[in-house]
Amino acid sequence: MILRNYSTITEFILMGLSDDPHIEALLFVVFLVIYFLTLMGNLMMLLVIRADAHLKTPMYFFLSNLSFLDICFSSVTVPKLLEDLLSEKKTISVEGCLAQVFFVFITAGTEAFLLSVMAYDRYAAICHPLLYGQVMSSHLCVRLVLVSWGLASLNSFVIVLLAVNLNFCEDQTIHHYICELPSLFPLSCSVISTIVNILICSILLHGLGPFFLIFFSYVRIISAILSISSTTGRSKAFSTCSSHLTAVILFFGSGLIRYLMPTSGSSLDLYFSLQYSVVTPMVNPLIYSLKNKEVKAAVKRTLRKYL
Template sequence: MALRNHSTVTEFILMGLSANPHIEALLFVLFLVIYLLTLTGNLMLLLVIRADSHLHTPMYFFLSNLSFLDLCFSSVTVPKLLVDLLSEKKTISVDGCLAQVFFVVITAGTEAFLLSVMAYDRYAAICHPLLYAQLMSHHLCVRLVLVSWGLAGLNSVAIVLLAVSLNFCKDQVIHHYICELPSLFPLSCSDISINTDILICIILLHGFGTSLPISFSYAHIISTIFTISSTTGRSKAFNTCSSHLIAVILFFSSGLIHYLNPTSSSNLDFLFSVQYSVVTPMVNHLIYSLKNKEVKTTVKNTLEKYL
């Protein structure tokens, strides 16, 4: 293992988002608020779905798993970012860096697979409503979630092995606010061309493997919606999948752009990274909550009951 055997590298220095203490203070407050909103919003959605028996359906089962993933994804990156914003020296150990790479990839990867599964769920509900209960049984839903975690786990192991194979010399400064494989490539003194090609292949396979089922599902959904004669029916069908479509666009657009530019450390790359790792976990539950009448009604009834 090249990383561990190289005695000159024991830790990395993270550059963070800014070197200005005043800007760092403002960013600390901003990201603390975002993190608290992410925690409270996703936890509330989890509790609401669990408390209301009317929400014990495949769609809300997947939505509760998405909320749990958003909690994990945000907790992998934001707490370390908050600590660094208050620290003069932003360091992370080699093991800590590898662990962060692994958990970022497994949570983000599982979310991509889960969004693909949720697209299939919407396809079954809109295109085959009479067979929906048979197509989306509880056992199948559980299996789909477990397969999502399993495939993302294999993907994350492959990416961590790419990081372990790198050989680092003297440069320890990561031009990013978190440890990700693309940000480690510029620090390596070994040839990274093969690693870069393998990373791009993994990301493309993962991206196409999750986006193609989404495209297939929505192609059939749109064609089915156009066959609905009533305006009310078309509007209801569109509303059931619009939240999911917004979440897909936010997550995939920023994530793929960030990972397909492996050596980029520009401000635009930072923006895409912040969007998919910090902002998206906060926004997802708001998208589903504000656009879903059942969730809003359940939240209202729960608050009236306890307050």
């Protein structure tokens, strides 16, 4: 993909999270630790799921893909943030900025679709347990993951191809720590109404679409759980869904607010972006390991095996 821009602007200045050197040094340590925990936590999940024979089920296949995706998602944003926290000149080329927009869209979009696929998996397991093995075959699981990547990639290409044609005026300052498309609109001297409308439609289809699939899946799941007469059975069914619901709330809550609300340039924009792109990839493996007895048991077996 060739990225080009017809304006005289060749680079942007990222304002980052702070202009105080002492605070930037502290933030560098904080985000370095967050990035390390993100990599280690998700790599641990990948290793445990791959090594443990008890976790060869569709749910853990999707979870391993989620862990891989979180590593990619975090690596799109955090390394550049760490670099800028140590640099006096916080610049990024126009091409690099648009590339970051592309990879943010493809990783975030794939994660949205993957979370909806995981909700469907829970629906099939709880509402149709006798047919679960036939419904969630290995071929279907692989196809669902590939379709998630494919739809997100198509959406990302369309958005970035439109963004390439934006002309940027004299203002080079992005009041953010990464390149997000809403943060570029105030810098453009092009007519942006078309791309804004397409972006909104994209978010509604690729953001709210998977969210409503998750919502309707859980309406059926909760209805099925409440019909279970055994208290132990209800508790076990709820426990298998609580981790996924927590991940959905963290990701969709902040992501949809960030892209559907107008860009204000305030600290709220930074907060919601940090939540869905930095914090969520770090806490996902913690959520799935701390609330899942099978994962905790698999971690112990894996540690015994290798240590």
